[in-house]
Structure formats: C-alpha cells, structure tokens
Amino acid sequence: MANTGVAQVNIQNLNTSITPVSATGNDTATTTFCECGEAILILNCVAVSSSGIMVPVLGGSVDGGTTYVALVPTTGSAMPAISATGLTTYRYKNLPPKVRTQWTKTSGTSVSVDVTLIGLHPVDSTLASAV
DSSP states (O other): OOOOSSOEEEEEEEEESSSOBOSSEEOOOOSSOOOEEEEEEEEEEEEEETTOEEEEEEEEESSTTSOOEEEOOTTSSOOOOBOSSEEEEEEEEEEOSEEEEEEEEEESSEEEEEEEEEEEEESSGGGOEEO
C-alpha cells in the first residue's frame, strides 16, 4: 500500500435491504473485498414487519468461498438479534479476503437490514479508496 498520507478504506454494501429477510439464509459473498487489518460493520434496520427478528453474523472465508466461519467482533460477544429499526455497529480485526452476511430468522414476518462493511488498512490497496 502506498503511503499517501490519507487513510485507505474499502467500503462494501453486503445487503441493501431491498428484499426483506423472511427466512434463514446468507448474502452472496463480496468478491471485491480484500483482507483488512480492521473493519466496521454497520447494520441499519429500516423496517420490521410483524415482530420480525433476525440474528446476523459476519461470515469470513479464507479458502475462496468454499467454507465460511462466523467472525467474532472485537468486543468478544456475538451480535444480538435485530428486532427494531435503528443503527448498530461492530468492530472486527484481521478480516479474511471474502466475507458475507449470514442470518438466522427466529420469528415474525420479516426484517429489512442494510449492511455496510468498511474495511480499514486493506492489505491490497488496489481495491481501496483514499478518504
């Protein structure tokens, strides 16, 4: 990474909340993300129908997307269930090169969540933008 005097970031939208989450599942993994020293995951719940509740997980893969493991936020605690509109953020360290959101739908009709991942200090700056 070139030393440009500005922070390098990689911003990816993992879930656009266009389609409400109504069953357990996962998003298609981002192919443009790169390994990062730190990252911030922002979950913005924009709609809840009939007491919908989902439990999100950030999954990471080091084998090109064959297998995914749940990544634990640096707080050491799992992400809580989302059941109300609002914003929640989590910090991660040392993200692998391929990530996706995964979730368990626990009750209700549906939840719409916009998920954005901001990678800080990318290992490969070709995918990064200076801010």
